[in-house]
Amino acid sequence: MPEAALELRGLTKHFGASVTVGPIDLIVRQGEFVTLLGPSGCGKTTTLNMIGGFVTPDAGGIHLAGSPVETLPPWRRDLGIVFQDYALFPHRTVAENIGFGLRMRRVGRAEIARRVYEAMQLVRLDGLGDRRPGQLSGGQRQRVALARALVIRPSLLLLDEPLSNLDLKLREEMRIEISTLQRRLGIAALFVTHDQEEALTMSDRIAVMRGGRIEQLGSAREIYEAPASAFVAGFIGSTNLIRGSVIAPRQPGGTVRVDTGAGPAMIPIVGDLPDGGAVLLMIRPERLKLASPGAAPEGTNAWSAQVVRTIYLGGRMEVRLRLRDGGTAIAYAVNEGETDWDEGEMVDAWFRPRDAWVIPGPAEDSDAQATNCLR
Amino acid sequence: MSRKILWSVVALIYAFMLAPILITAAVSFNAVERSYFPPRGFSLHWWSMAMTPQWTGPFLFSLKLAALSAVATAVLGLPLALALRWPSFRGRGTLQALTLGPLVLPSLVTGIALLQFLTLAGVGNWIGLPALVIGHVVICLPFMVRTLSISLDSIPINAEIAAASLGASRLRVLIEVTLPLARSGGGAGMIFAFISSFDDVNLALFVARPGQTPLTVQIMQFLEYGFSPTLAALSIISLLVPLALVALFGRLVGIGNFIYQDHGHA
Numbered sequence: 014m015p016e017a018a019l020e021l022r023g024l025t026k027h028f029g030a031s032v033t034v035g036p037i038d039l040i041v042r043q044g045e046f047v048t049l050l051g052p053s054g055c056g057k058t059t060t061l062n063m064i065g066g067f068v069t070p071d072a073g074g075i076h077l078a079g080s081p082v083e084t085l086p087p088w089r090r091d092l093g094i095v096f097q098d099y100a101l102f103p104h105r106t107v108a109e110n111i112g113f114g115l116r117m118r119r120v121g122r123a124e125i126a127r128r129v130y131e132a133m134q135l136v137r138l139d140g141l142g143d144r145r146p147g148q149l150s151g152g153q154r155q156r157v158a159l160a161r162a163l164v165i166r167p168s169l170l171l172l173d174e175p176l177s178n179l180d181l182k183l184r185e186e187m188r189i190e191i192s193t194l195q196r197r198l199g200i201a202a203l204f205v206t207h208d209q210e211e212a213l214t215m216s217d218r219i220a221v222m223r224g225g226r227i228e229q230l231g232s233a234r235e236i237y238e239a240p241a242s243a244f245v246a247g248f249i250g251s252t253n254l255i256r257g258s259v260i261a262p263r264q265p266g267g268t269v270r271v272d273t274g275a276g277p278a279m280i281p282i283v284g285d286l287p288d289g290g291a292v293l294l295m296i297r298p299e300r301l302k303l304a305s306p307g308a309a310p311e312g313t314n315a316w317s318a319q320v321v322r323t324i325y326l327g328g329r330m331e332v333r334l335r336l337r338d339g340g341t342a343i344a345y346a347v348n349e350g351e352t353d354w355d356e357g358e359m360v361d362a363w364f365r366p367r368d369a370w371v372i373p374g375p376a377e378d379s380d381a382q383a384t385n386c387l388r
Numbered sequence: 389m390s391r392k393i394l395w396s397v398v399a400l401i402y403a404f405m406l407a408p409i410l411i412t413a414a415v416s417f418n419a420v421e422r423s424y425f426p427p428r429g430f431s432l433h434w435w436s437m438a439m440t441p442q443w444t445g446p447f448l449f450s451l452k453l454a455a456l457s458a459v460a461t462a463v464l465g466l467p468l469a470l471a472l473r474w475p476s477f478r479g480r481g482t483l484q485a486l487t488l489g490p491l492v493l494p495s496l497v498t499g500i501a502l503l504q505f506l507t508l509a510g511v512g513n514w515i516g517l518p519a520l521v522i523g524h525v526v527i528c529l530p531f532m533v534r535t536l537s538i539s540l541d542s543i544p545i546n547a548e549i550a551a552a553s554l555g556a557s558r559l560r561v562l563i564e565v566t567l568p569l570a571r572s573g574g575g576a577g578m579i580f581a582f583i584s585s586f587d588d589v590n591l592a593l594f595v596a597r598p599g600q601t602p603l604t605v606q607i608m609q610f611l612e613y614g615f616s617p618t619l620a621a622l623s624i625i626s627l628l629v630p631l632a633l634v635a636l637f638g639r640l641v642g643i644g645n646f647i648y649q650d651h652g653h654a
Binding site: 090165 | 544546547549551552553554555556557560564565568569
């Protein structure tokens, strides 16, 4: 097995007495696209800066392609970095910008010209080599920055919120373009963003960060469907989080009963759930279905609820429900032109056992607002 | 209508600025040894008088002094501006105050202080060109550091970091990114230093010596005996030659944006 493109071991940085980033352990495999996702201030940019060599870690190791780099200055780390503000050299042409890293590596002039030309074709900038960054559009600047980072064939591509300065449509295009390029070149990439949609669409694996640590590391599907904490569940997508407690008995391989204020639920066992322990029951709005009272399918969990509001969203309806204990929940109903749920109507909100996910532990105070959160 | 008013105001301002120069130019062509306006007769006599060694010596000396001062100011100002930019630099506040301090000091006072200091320090023989350069650097340094700092501040935040990540050592980053982007500020600072050195009389009065006298001081001394149209011719020469030099330099360095309006580097 080849060495990992990047390995972080216990990487830690203290800011004063109270703020700490890390310890962070993370492996980015060859050719893999890993995203650090989190709200601002979660430590993702600090982590990136430590890898880049712009912030000195207080503890821990950074290995790039198998060799330790934590004592190397930035210019010896062989990284391609794309910055949020692109950081192009305004006094140099597009071609000079892209060729900069090669020139620093003392590559011959003809070779530089050839590779710059290739890189410009790669990012679809043909013919713009003589322009200056000031004459380019935002998307073009983004491509120059990308080409400049890729042309040196770095062992790792670091992307620091590269899309946040683009407008929505361009952002969606660049998302696909960057990940297509990354796959085609087979280059390992570490991507930093606070945008969950970017993370979901681009990444092989996502590391959700919070308070300076990685809260969960997994594929987009794992993060979305099996979040490790209420924070992760609430940060990605909309979700219903309902407090409950585990009721004995439970059999191995069987199901467990969770009692909530909205009603009981039977769900498959995942991991170790302490009997009687407090848990959060997560049901994504698209998995929460509605039926007339008593009409929920056999073998599902059905809770009686009242429709508070329905919001027409074109392809789907967002239905806001009041549960038995007064809590709220959201259900997305596909707009099939058949059913309309009237406000005030009593319904059965139902979900299959496997559509619920149990997050162990009681809700932390800071998660209180994430309970039944409406994002 | 409002356009007409605007243009009239502009024309008035220009007339106010240029009329004295035009009058001076006209006076230099008098045929008699009096500064009449309008001039009486036409003669190039005063122009040929202005070209004699009595005047060309100090004129060339002034040009040399101004050029040396401009270069020395840049050489000293650059490290200063770079140091003031360093965020973790401890003496930053103090250094900034010291750098910008001479701005509020009349150059007359600086001249007296410099004369006394050089005498007391036992280097009285520096009076002349070395003392003049030192004095002019002291006067011009605050402007140089300001213009350089403005240029340095306009560098995209991550451009230097990006250069480092692409394999440029600190020195290479300085040469490849920082300095080229600080060029317009440095150029503006040098032009300013050149002009104020060329124009200075207050400080030069104290630290010039015979044989190493700038044109301004020479004119002052000549004025004690009266005014002749020679001075008018001299004024025009000492206006046009530095102007031409500055224009040439500005073209080479690309200063226009800095002085008139900074389009910024996007």
